[in-house]
Amino acid sequence: MIKIIAIILLTISTAGAGYFGWTQKKLGTAATEQVAELTQKVEEADKKVESTEEELAASKEMLPPLMTKAQELEAVKAAFSSGTVLKDLEAIYAKEKKGISPERQLGLAGVRLLTNGTKDPATVEAFQKALEMTDWKGQQKVICAAQNALAAAGEKVKVMSECAPEASAGKDDKKADSKEAPAEKADAKDSHGKDDKKGDKKGDKKDAHGPADAHAVHWDYEGAMGPENWGKEFPTCGKGKSQAPLNIKGPFEKVRFSIAPDYKQGQLKIVNNGHTIQVNVPNGSKIRIDGKPFDLLQFHFHRPSEEHIDGKPSAMVVHFVHKSPEGELAVLAVMLREGNENPGIKTLWTHAPKAEGPEAVPDGVMFNPANLLPKEMDFFHYDGSLTTPPCTEKVKFYILKTQVNIAKEQVTDFPFKMNARPVQPANGRPIYTN
Numbered sequence: 001m002i003k004i005i006a007i008i009l010l011t012i013s014t015a016g017a018g019y020f021g022w023t024q025k026k027l028g029t030a031a032t033e034q035v036a037e038l039t040q041k042v043e044e045a046d047k048k049v050e051s052t053e054e055e056l057a058a059s060k061e062m063l064p065p066l067m068t069k070a071q072e073l074e075a076v077k078a079a080f081s082s083g084t085v086l087k088d089l090e091a092i093y094a095k096e097k098k099g100i101s102p103e104r105q106l107g108l109a110g111v112r113l114l115t116n117g118t119k120d121p122a123t124v125e126a127f128q129k130a131l132e133m134t135d136w137k138g139q140q141k142v143i144c145a146a147q148n149a150l151a152a153a154g155e156k157v158k159v160m161s162e163c164a165p166e167a168s169a170g171k172d173d174k175k176a177d178s179k180e181a182p183a184e185k186a187d188a189k190d191s192h193g194k195d196d197k198k199g200d201k202k203g204d205k206k207d208a209h210g211p212a213d214a215h216a217v218h219w220d221y222e223g224a225m226g227p228e229n230w231g232k233e234f235p236t237c238g239k240g241k242s243q244a245p246l247n248i249k250g251p252f253e254k255v256r257f258s259i260a261p262d263y264k265q266g267q268l269k270i271v272n273n274g275h276t277i278q279v280n281v282p283n284g285s286k287i288r289i290d291g292k293p294f295d296l297l298q299f300h301f302h303r304p305s306e307e308h309i310d311g312k313p314s315a316m317v318v319h320f321v322h323k324s325p326e327g328e329l330a331v332l333a334v335m336l337r338e339g340n341e342n343p344g345i346k347t348l349w350t351h352a353p354k355a356e357g358p359e360a361v362p363d364g365v366m367f368n369p370a371n372l373l374p375k376e377m378d379f380f381h382y383d384g385s386l387t388t389p390p391c392t393e394k395v396k397f398y399i400l401k402t403q404v405n406i407a408k409e410q411v412t413d414f415p416f417k418m419n420a421r422p423v424q425p426a427n428g429r430p431i432y433t434n
């Protein structure tokens with residue numbers, strides 16, 4: 001419930017700075033305990049004007065799943081229904097004789113709507129007018145977020161077609177994206193920590209939150225959409241017989257080939273996709289597995305490591321996701337154990353977005369994925385799957401025996417406390433070693 005209140009307040013305060021002023025003024029009085037708490041969130045968000053839009057966009061995507069919880073909004077409505085919020089806000093505006101900016105008009109209209117509900121046609125009309133008055137281009141995201149928030153809250157506000165989840169520009173992009181992508185490619189990007197360079201973050205968002213897409217199902221590492229329930233929405237996760245990760249333990253079967261990474265330095269492109277921190281790698285980095293070339297698409301992190309060795313996970317793991325020209329996927333896993341500070345991780349964490357959002361491309365920051373590799377390339381190998389929905393199989397795993405250090409503080413600085421799928425049944429699969 002806090003979340004949805006926050007969304008509404010954030011939305012309205014962003015649309016109308018006057019409302020923000022009011023919440024500050026009213027701290028400590030009348031039914032505002034929750035509002036005060038939320039005001040703080042609004043303030044924080046206000047400080048980061050840049051990221052606010054992203055947050056709103058993300059919030060918008062998260063709203064439809066909350067629609068069924070519209071009844072939880074009663075407390076919010078109670079806070080507004082007395083009318084004091086509206087009166088105070090109107091009084092503040094009345095004192096300022098300059099007139100009210102379109103943005104404030106919108107904020108005011110939003111509060112009116114929350115106060116009077118939709119029983120009052122004049123209120124709805126005022127809200128619509130306020131929307132029309134605002135600068136469309138600059139305010140579209142905010143307005144859409146406001147509309148969707150109110151709609152999700154059970155208000156019968158008209159959501160403009162541009163803002164409807166099915167019709168929003170962002171969603172269209174995503175749909176177009178997934179249509180263009182070959183199925184396996186889409187699988188690759190949506191699943192194992194999202195692999196495809198180009199469509200990746202969009203694909204992920206679609207997968208994680210996109211309400212308009214039939215395939216867009218939210219999943220998580222805990223709770224109702226945790227790993228034990230992935231199979232309900234993603235059958236392979238539940239029924240597959242070659243799922244990853246595995247607990248690596250002997251006896252092992254011997255193989256004679258080797259793996260040889262040839263990673264290149266390139267512009268750092270790093271994204272927090274809501275499930276992990278992922279680095280999207282520019283073209284040119286490869287690995288040879290038994291002589292066969294695979295392109296490195298991306299790498300990402302799990303905490304703790306998904307792979308267990310003799311029943312034990314490491315502090316973290318890096319998964320380097322590769323694809324052959326024929327579309328085969330191969331994941332190189334480098335286990336990270338607590339020890340000295342890792343300079344490569346330091347660079348990455350410095351630029352990794354703390355919250356889910358679009359890919360960051362820090363100006364002039366170069367990174368070579370080879371910085372995260374140990375010298376020794378001895379490995380364990382098995383045939384597995386993507387470790388995130390849809391858990392597509394036929395993914396080859398190579399887990400390096402040599403672990404790499406990461407400082408304890410660097411582990412705790414990773415923004416996901418737990419993003420590891422539990423180990424899966426081996427079902428008689430052999431585990432190989434070179």
Ligand SMILES: [Zn+2]
Nearest residue numbers: 192193319387
């Ligand atoms: Zn992974």
